[in-house]
Amino acid sequence: MARSRHHGSHANFSNLSYEQVSSLVQASGVFLYDATTHKVLFAKNDDVPYAPASTTKLMTALLVYEKTGFKGEVRIKREDTLIQPSHVPLIAGEVVSIYQLVEELLIGSCNDAALALARACSGSVEKFVEEMNHKAQLLGCSNTHFVNPHGLFEPGQYTTARDLMRIFQAAIRIPAISQICQTRMIHFQNGGIKRVMYNHNRLLGRYSGMGPAKTGWTRISQHTYAAACERNGHTLYLTILHSPDKWYDARILFDYGFAQVKPQYTVEEKF
Numbered sequence: 001m002a003r004s005r006h007h008g009s010h011a012n013f014s015n016l017s018y019e020q021v022s023s024l025v026q027a028s029g030v031f032l033y034d035a036t037t038h039k040v041l042f043a044k045n046d047d048v049p050y051a052p053a054s055t056t057k058l059m060t061a062l063l064v065y066e067k068t069g070f071k072g073e074v075r076i077k078r079e080d081t082l083i084q085p086s087h088v089p090l091i092a093g094e095v096v097s098i099y100q101l102v103e104e105l106l107i108g109s110c111n112d113a114a115l116a117l118a119r120a121c122s123g124s125v126e127k128f129v130e131e132m133n134h135k136a137q138l139l140g141c142s143n144t145h146f147v148n149p150h151g152l153f154e155p156g157q158y159t160t161a162r163d164l165m166r167i168f169q170a171a172i173r174i175p176a177i178s179q180i181c182q183t184r185m186i187h188f189q190n191g192g193i194k195r196v197m198y199n200h201n202r203l204l205g206r207y208s209g210m211g212p213a214k215t216g217w218t219r220i221s222q223h224t225y226a227a228a229c230e231r232n233g234h235t236l237y238l239t240i241l242h243s244p245d246k247w248y249d250a251r252i253l254f255d256y257g258f259a260q261v262k263p264q265y266t267v268e269e270k271f
Helices: 002-007 018-024 053-068 098-106 111-122 125-138 161-172 175-180 246-260
Strands: 029-034 039-044 073-075 095-097 185-190 193-198 210-218 222-231 234-243
Touching (some): 018 246, 029 161, 029 246, 039 161, 053 098, 053 111, 053 125, 053 161, 053 175, 053 210, 073 098, 073 111, 111 125, 161 175, 161 234, 222 246, 234 246
Antiparallel strands (some): 029 039, 029 234, 222 234
């Protein structure tokens, strides 16, 4: 992370060449895509599998939406809470709306919310994970496999930067998911106590044009990220896997990407 300190958190990387970006980006897997012109702007090991960490929750949210439309409620069970806790842990016996659980899932990245949603939507977490993998296949994700709905590291859970891009795009096509993923904070009640939860995306409200995004981190997975950013009529999508500092990498890649885009349409590149 010394490089990010050296360049400064608000350095402008828009004048860098492709080769310079390649030498500076620290993430193992990257995919940067101009959704306006359908052009791939940068790719690095984009078909190599890495652990997704909490970007997994994009697939969880997408599947929950398809099964529920984010309507209904869930009574929390003790089994939902037996996991590395969120900073506002769920309480066994309380009844929570599916929409609030999805907010906690995507904004606070709460692992207990992922378990509660999976169990409630499919009868068991195991069945839900089977459906996550089926959905990944339907989206054309040929090198993705899920073992859990939250993204805590487990052997056998992996995706690629290119596959994560497919999942991210499918998820944010749902207006409710897109909106939640760019909400800076939510107020809610938990255990009868009013609480506040803040979005983990540090670039939201700080980097011009930042839109919906999902962050992820575990010690083994390192930093992961899927984000959309819009400027001057161009929307760029970025996925990052296995980075020591996703904020540094994202700034480099978005700065570089917006410097490349022109107000004209090019031939669509399928990925």
